[in-house]
Amino acid sequence: MARTQQVKIAARIRPLIGTEADDEGVRCVRDEGGHVICVNNPRDPSQVFRFPFTSCYDKDSTQDEIFANDVEPMLDSVYEGMTVTIFAYGVTSSGKTHTMQGTKAEPGIIPRTVQSLFNRKRADLPRNASLEVSYMEIYKDEVYDLMVNRDNAPKLPVRENEHGQVFVANLTAIPVDTLEEFDSLYTGAMKRRSVASTNFNRASSRSHAILTMIVKVQDPTSNRTLMGKLNLVDLAGSENNKHTGNDASRMAESSAINKSLSVLGQVVHALNQGASRIPYRNSKLTRLLQDALGGSSIGLLICNIAPAAKFRQDTLNTLNFAVRTKNIENKLVVNERAEPPRRQAPFTSLQPGAPKPGPAPRQSLIHNPNSRVPRPSIGNGAGGSGIRPPSIIGSSSLIPPKVGITLTEQEIDERIAKAVEAEVARRLESERLKLQAEAQAAAEAEAERIRIQEAKMVEDSSPTSDSANVQYDIAPSCAEGGGTGFDSISQRSDHFDDELRQRLQVVEHKLESNNEMRILQEMSPVSRKKQGRAYVALARAQSEKNNLQLALELYRKAEAYVPDNIKLKERIIEIEWAVKNNKPFQPSPKRAKKKQHGSKKSKKSSSSSSKVPSTSNATNIPTASTSQDTIGGGTNSNVDSLDLNFSSSKRSFSQGGPADDNGTMTPRKHKRSKLSDVGHRQNGGGIEEVEEDDEEMEVLEELQMAPVKHR
Numbered sequence: 001m002a003r004t005q006q007v008k009i010a011a012r013i014r015p016l017i018g019t020e021a022d023d024e025g026v027r028c029v030r031d032e033g034g035h036v037i038c039v040n041n042p043r044d045p046s047q048v049f050r051f052p053f054t055s056c057y058d059k060d061s062t063q064d065e066i067f068a069n070d071v072e073p074m075l076d077s078v079y080e081g082m083t084v085t086i087f088a089y090g091v092t093s094s095g096k097t098h099t100m101q102g103t104k105a106e107p108g109i110i111p112r113t114v115q116s117l118f119n120r121k122r123a124d125l126p127r128n129a130s131l132e133v134s135y136m137e138i139y140k141d142e143v144y145d146l147m148v149n150r151d152n153a154p155k156l157p158v159r160e161n162e163h164g165q166v167f168v169a170n171l172t173a174i175p176v177d178t179l180e181e182f183d184s185l186y187t188g189a190m191k192r193r194s195v196a197s198t199n200f201n202r203a204s205s206r207s208h209a210i211l212t213m214i215v216k217v218q219d220p221t222s223n224r225t226l227m228g229k230l231n232l233v234d235l236a237g238s239e240n241n242k243h244t245g246n247d248a249s250r251m252a253e254s255s256a257i258n259k260s261l262s263v264l265g266q267v268v269h270a271l272n273q274g275a276s277r278i279p280y281r282n283s284k285l286t287r288l289l290q291d292a293l294g295g296s297s298i299g300l301l302i303c304n305i306a307p308a309a310k311f312r313q314d315t316l317n318t319l320n321f322a323v324r325t326k327n328i329e330n331k332l333v334v335n336e337r338a339e340p341p342r343r344q345a346p347f348t349s350l351q352p353g354a355p356k357p358g359p360a361p362r363q364s365l366i367h368n369p370n371s372r373v374p375r376p377s378i379g380n381g382a383g384g385s386g387i388r389p390p391s392i393i394g395s396s397s398l399i400p401p402k403v404g405i406t407l408t409e410q411e412i413d414e415r416i417a418k419a420v421e422a423e424v425a426r427r428l429e430s431e432r433l434k435l436q437a438e439a440q441a442a443a444e445a446e447a448e449r450i451r452i453q454e455a456k457m458v459e460d461s462s463p464t465s466d467s468a469n470v471q472y473d474i475a476p477s478c479a480e481g482g483g484t485g486f487d488s489i490s491q492r493s494d495h496f497d498d499e500l501r502q503r504l505q506v507v508e509h510k511l512e513s514n515n516e517m518r519i520l521q522e523m524s525p526v527s528r529k530k531q532g533r534a535y536v537a538l539a540r541a542q543s544e545k546n547n548l549q550l551a552l553e554l555y556r557k558a559e560a561y562v563p564d565n566i567k568l569k570e571r572i573i574e575i576e577w578a579v580k581n582n583k584p585f586q587p588s589p590k591r592a593k594k595k596q597h598g599s600k601k602s603k604k605s606s607s608s609s610s611k612v613p614s615t616s617n618a619t620n621i622p623t624a625s626t627s628q629d630t631i632g633g634g635t636n637s638n639v640d641s642l643d644l645n646f647s648s649s650k651r652s653f654s655q656g657g658p659a660d661d662n663g664t665m666t667p668r669k670h671k672r673s674k675l676s677d678v679g680h681r682q683n684g685g686g687i688e689e690v691e692e693d694d695e696e697m698e699v700l701e702e703l704q705m706a707p708v709k710h711r
């Protein structure tokens with residue numbers, strides 16, 4: 001049976017750079033439970049969030065430490081035929097490239113790993129290991145081969161064969177025999193990666209880069225070939241375009257980066273929800289990382305953290321993502337064949353006993369003059385160093401051999417895409433029907449059981465008997481005063497036995513998550529925002545009743561629809577903290593609605609207001625204002641004050657009344673009240689209401705959905 005293993009998480013804090021000030025708001029500590037990263041709440045430094053991980057590295061840590069502790073122990077598995085994926089994640093300039101690639105003076109994980117693989121190869125001569133390298137980047141959601149000259153490099157298609165294995169067609173894999181050969185190839189490839197200068201990083205990676213080492217180990221005694229793979233992924237960093245100073249072209253890159261990272265977040269969310277449809281296909285990045293997230297790969301996620309205060313919210317988002325990722329379990333598989341090795345794509349895994357791969361790539365793919373197959377001399381003079389010609393990675397097993405019909409690459413792609421879409425739709429539908437049938441059968445069985453029980457009770461009971469007065473309670477809807485509209489079967493009766501109730505809950509949960517994920521995929525960005533707001537309003541209603549667990553669930557649901565809403569993430573972290581520490585939580589008062597004043601507030605002033613730091617709303621906050629407080633608050637009220645068409649969840653809030661009945665709430669100033677009275681105007685001693693659609697505009701800005709590209 002396949003061994004399962006959770007994705008390992010390491011966190012690394014980089015040193016402060018340039019003029020960054022140290023407020024010691026991010027620390028790496030060790031307690032009896034292990035390593036913990038502690039982060040001060042940016043809006044209330046007295047509140048500390050703790051994130052436990054497998055390993056944490058502070059700003060003084062060395063490249064060697066992280067390699068020796070976390071990476072090297074995984075390399076044995078590659079030689080045992082497994083797939084290992086290591087990826088660096090974090091906001092722009094947090095040190096991902098430094099960790100993965102490093103510098104000449106401080107080489108990072110990639111050079112150290114390759115060196116170690118060669119050392120093992122030498123030490124394992126009897127088993128005749130061979131190494132191949134491929135290197136690609138995903139730039140604006142297109143895959144490019146970094147091993148070939150970029151001038152006329154085509155976009156490479158991502159395909160899936162009939163075994164569900166994802167691969168990049170026509171990607172070159174170059175056999176390497178020595179470290180020098182690798183260095184030569186890698187140096188050339190690195191220069192081809194898309195890099196540009198931004199406000200935060202002089203050499204900011206504008207693409208996700210994936211270096212794959214394929215290790216084939218032939219065991220002459222057993223006549224088996226083990227196919228290990230190591231994927232080293234340097235992700236591009238998430239960026240807040242308000243701060244990066246990006247021009248139009250950088251913005252386009254940035255939106256592609258943010259979108260793919262947002263899909264990565266959705267994939268992790270869906271895996272955690274146990275959804276039966278995981279949105280891997282929504283970006284090339286997640287398609288290619290499929291094996292590492294919920295697949296058959298051993299995974300290590302390195303969270304890179306920039307310690308300066310200006311990155312504090314990004315740090316919390318990164319760590320929050322990491323906490324969710326560590327719950328993902330992969331089913332490890334040894335990739336082996338009982339025949340001489342053939343080329344295999346990165347990110348694919350051959351299941352033991354799986355049918356043999358399809359026919360070898362067609363001649364036209366290998367010799368296509370347009371496919372930029374490097375000659376032995378490619379790679380910055382690598383040919384001169386005796387590097388063998390590369391192989392083309394990719395399986396054409398989906399393509400039936402055709403006699404007498406010539407199809408163009410595009411036609412082949414279209415046919416494959418259609419076939420795959422149809423297959424996916426078919427599988428989804430059959431899964432949906434299966435789940436529906438399971439739920440129905442369970443409900444019918446339960447109804448029958450209750451009917452028999454009732455009949456028996458009627459039979460057995462006297463008119464005064466207690467059992468004759470049994471009532472079947474209908475559990476209240478999940479979110480009172482709004483409700484999600486989902487009264488689960490298992491909630492509807494108290495008379496299910498525990499086992500059946502549990503099974504029903506699992507089935508219902510699957511159905512619900514599956515439906516939600518599917519609905520989410522089909523929604524327009526505007527509808528997603530609306531749905532997100534609806535959940536936020538329900539969540540707020542629950543948090544006001546101190547149903548924090550339920551509020552948390554609803555906020556998390558909202559997050560699936562607006563995964564990039566930073567304020568929402570903050571709210572989730574705060575409530576998680578309150579739930580975990582059994583503390584009360586008091587949401588901030590809703591912001592006063594605004595009344596029209598002839599001219600609308602300019603968009604500029606609206607967006608500048610959203611840059612203003614916000615205050616905390618935790619109940620244990622001292623009432624003295626911090627410097628941030630005096631600038632303005634509103635983050636939380638912004639999250640919660642989304643106007644909804646849910647009459648049941650609409651509530652009236654006292655205008656500008658910041659303190660609650662118990663006086664525990666920090667006096668807060670809505671940010672716009674400080675912005676030269678842009679939003680609130682004094683009128684006869686009171687704050688006037690301003691036009692609502694103006695607020696709606698601000699809310700839309702604040703929801704900050706990553707722009708969705710329509711192709």
Ligand SMILES: Nc1ncnc2c1ncn2[C@@H]1O[C@H](COP(=O)(O)OP(=O)(O)OP(=O)(O)O)[C@@H](O)[C@H]1O
Pocket residue numbers: 013014015017090091092093094095096097098099201203204205206235236237238304
């Ligand atoms: N551990 C470290 N020690 C010393 N310098 C570091 C460390 N981590 C990062 N740096 C420096 O910080 C700067 C930003 O790092 P890097 O380019 O690796 O960030 P990144 O996360 O890859 O950014 P982007 O997403 O924009 O590509 C670089 O100048 C790098 O040399």
